[in-house]
Amino acid sequence: xxxxxxxxxxxxxxxxxxxxxxxxxxxLAAPRAEALxxxxxxxxxxxxxxxxxxNRSLYYARLFLDLHGSLEEIxxxxxxxDDHLDTGETRTxxxxxxxxxxxxxxxxxxxxxxxxxxATGANWAWALDELAVRDDDAGLRALAGPVLAxxxxxxxxxxxxxxxxxxxxxxxxxxxxxxxxxxxxxxxxRTAREAGSFDRWQRQMRPSGPRPGWSVQAVLGWAxxxxxxxxxxxxxxxxxxxxxxxxxxxxxIVRAARLGSDGGRSASLHYLADARHAIxxxxxxxxxxxxxxxxxxxxxxxxxxxxxxxxxxxxxxWVHRPDAxxxxxxxxxxxxxxxxxxxxxxxxxxxxxxxxxxxxxxxWTLVDGAGRLGIDCAAPVLRHVYRETTSSRLRGRAARxxxxxxxxxxxxxxxxxxxxxEETTRExxxxxxxxxxxxxxxxxxxxxxxxxxxxxxxxxxxxRIGTDPVG
Numbered sequence: 001x002x003x004x005x006x007x008x009x010x011x012x013x014x015x016x017x018x019x020x021x022x023x024x025x026x027x028l029a030a031p032r033a034e035a036l037x038x039x040x041x042x043x044x045x046x047x048x049x050x051x052x053x054x055n056r057s058l059y060y061a062r063l064f065l066d067l068h069g070s071l072e073e074i075x076x077x078x079x080x081x082d083d084h085l086d087t088g089e090t091r092t093x094x095x096x097x098x099x100x101x102x103x104x105x106x107x108x109x110x111x112x113x114x115x116x117x118x119a120t121g122a123n124w125a126w127a128l129d130e131l132a133v134r135d136d137d138a139g140l141r142a143l144a145g146p147v148l149a150x151x152x153x154x155x156x157x158x159x160x161x162x163x164x165x166x167x168x169x170x171x172x173x174x175x176x177x178x179x180x181x182x183x184x185x186x187x188x189x190r191t192a193r194e195a196g197s198f199d200r201w202q203r204q205m206r207p208s209g210p211r212p213g214w215s216v217q218a219v220l221g222w223a224x225x226x227x228x229x230x231x232x233x234x235x236x237x238x239x240x241x242x243x244x245x246x247x248x249x250x251x252x253i254v255r256a257a258r259l260g261s262d263g264g265r266s267a268s269l270h271y272l273a274d275a276r277h278a279i280x281x282x283x284x285x286x287x288x289x290x291x292x293x294x295x296x297x298x299x300x301x302x303x304x305x306x307x308x309x310x311x312x313x314x315x316x317x318w319v320h321r322p323d324a325x326x327x328x329x330x331x332x333x334x335x336x337x338x339x340x341x342x343x344x345x346x347x348x349x350x351x352x353x354x355x356x357x358x359x360x361x362x363x364w365t366l367v368d369g370a371g372r373l374g375i376d377c378a379a380p381v382l383r384h385v386y387r388e389t390t391s392s393r394l395r396g397r398a399a400r401x402x403x404x405x406x407x408x409x410x411x412x413x414x415x416x417x418x419x420x421x422e423e424t425t426r427e428x429x430x431x432x433x434x435x436x437x438x439x440x441x442x443x444x445x446x447x448x449x450x451x452x453x454x455x456x457x458x459x460x461x462x463x464r465i466g467t468d469p470v471g
Contacts (some may be wrong), residue, residue: 061098096117096127114127158191220264232266254277280302300328342374346375367385379405382398386399403431
């Protein structure tokens with residue numbers, strides 16, 4: 001999937017693509033045709049950089065309800081010829097998830113469209129999962145024929161069917177179909193379920209993954225072999241070293257960490273970091289000073305895993321380095337530093353935003369650190385990250401940090417966050433938003449009664465309703 005093109009944060013489209021609460025509020029105030037055009041663009045052109053962790057479907061579905069939007073654009077997208085050319089989940093997954101939420105809210109047209117797509121579409125398994133938790137038994141039973149017709153009655157087709165049944169995210173349709181009296185439905189699905197269960201049992205009893213020999217040198221050789229094959233094994237190899245290495249093996253492991261081949265050297269660095277051997281910090285610095293590469297990356301990752309005070313002390317020395325080790329040191333101070341490290345974390349936060357923009361990966365840790373350390377003067381840069389990042393998860397972290405550092409949060413961004421696409425951000429808003437605002441009172445009541453809302457959000461909402469006047 002190509003990286004989506006995100007509109008500026010000050011536009012209606014940019015707000016909706018980011019999933020910001022202000023996107024909903026601006027859409028409801030905009031001309032309806034303009035708002036629906038922007039909404040449809042988001043649904044059929046998924047704006048998320050990481051669709052597996054960022055939420056948008058409930059956010060867009062709620063806005064469809066508020067705007068009384070039709071599903072013509074979504075239907076056109078699902079029925080496009082590209083559906084059978086680009087069969088990846090990312091092309092249609094968001095649209096199907098939005099339809100699923102709309103069906104939960106009682107939109108019969110969304111339910112009918114999901115049924116049609118499950119019968120004919122390329123991403124039928126996703127549509128079936130949406131229907132599995134929303135459709136009635138009769139609707140699901142009617143799909144048995146079209147779904148099973150996708151699997152030819154050949155040994156290959158039956159094997160593919162068994163694998164599909166085994167890996168199904170929602171098993172309800174397959175359970176219903178296994179009870180069907182028709183032999184070409186019920187008997188076939190029962191056979192597939194049995195084959196899938198037997199296959200899972202076989203894989204558990206006879207794991208086929210590579211395993212090293214039972215000695216330090218064998219483990220290091222196994223790590224080197226993985227490096228040569230292009231499948232790095234240094235992290236599992238480090239765990240194996242923890243199981244087989246004794247005190248007498250320490251000199252050999254240190255020697256491998258300093259002079260070994262890439263795989264064994266990386267595994268040794270991880271092992272020494274996990275075991276908190278004092279020498280590992282010098283070895284990490286030597287590896288990074290040797291230039292970029294597999295070993296340098298492994299050394300930095302090993303350092304980031306260290307939790308003891310020696311790692312924090314060394315991070316205070318390294319944080320001024322203009323390389324990846326300096327960035328890792330800033331992250332260590334953000335996660336495990338003390339109040340005396342607040343200026344260093346703030347400096348790293350400002351420099352990262354200036355140099356790499358509001359979507360830099362390091363910001364996730366630095367934003368959390370600003371909140372954890374209560375760095376009040378970080379609020380301006382946190383507000384900038386909140387507004388400009390295209391990651392709804394990072395925006396949620398910025399909101400939590402602002403709740404700890406910005407006195408204006410309760411009457412500012414917290415109000416907007418009640419409409420945010422991420423449930424964790426809505427939970428923060430429910431705990432902090434100033435209930436004197438009439439919009440807040442109305443939104444809290446709506447969230448408390450919405451069956452689609454997450455339990456954690458509703459718990460936070462009800463804690464406020466029980467203690468604060470909300471109209």
